[in-house]
Amino acid sequence: MVREMSKKTIRSWASKLRRLCPTLLPVRVYVRTRVKCRETGKPVCGLTELSEERGYPSRFTILISEGSNQVMFDTLLHEWAHCLSWQETRGVTDHSLEWGLAMSRIYTAMVDAQVVTQ
Numbered sequence: 001m002v003r004e005m006s007k008k009t010i011r012s013w014a015s016k017l018r019r020l021c022p023t024l025l026p027v028r029v030y031v032r033t034r035v036k037c038r039e040t041g042k043p044v045c046g047l048t049e050l051s052e053e054r055g056y057p058s059r060f061t062i063l064i065s066e067g068s069n070q071v072m073f074d075t076l077l078h079e080w081a082h083c084l085s086w087q088e089t090r091g092v093t094d095h096s097l098e099w100g101l102a103m104s105r106i107y108t109a110m111v112d113a114q115v116v117t118q
C-alpha cells in the first residue's frame with residue numbers, strides 16, 4: 001500500500017517538472033510499492049515506458065518504487081530525463097549524451113526553482 005503522502009509529494013514534483021521541463025509527449029507518473037524490471041524481474045527504483053496508440057508514440061509512463069523522498073526524487077528526475085531526451089530513433093531507456101544533458105538541465109531547473117533543497 002502506497003502512502004498518500006508519497007503520492008502527493010511525487011505529484012507536486014511532477015507538476016513542477018511539467019512546467020519547468022516540458023516533454024514532447026505527456027508523462028504519467030505512478031508510485032508503486034515495488035517496481036520490477038520487465039526483462040530481469042529484479043526490483044528497480046523506477047522505470048519509464050513509452051506507449052503507442054495506432055502505431056504512434058503517445059505518452060510516457062514513469063513508475064517509481066516507494067522509498068525515501070530523496071530516492072524517489074532522484075529517481076523521478078532520472079526517469080524524467082529519459083522522457084525529455086527521448087528521440088524516436090532510439091529507445092526510451094538508454095543513457096546517451098542527450099540523456100545526460102537532459103538530467104543536467106532538469107537538476108538546474110529544480111535547483112533554480114528551489115525544489116531540490118526543500
Ligand SMILES: [Zn+2]
Pocket residue numbers: 078082093094095
Ligand atoms: Zn535510466
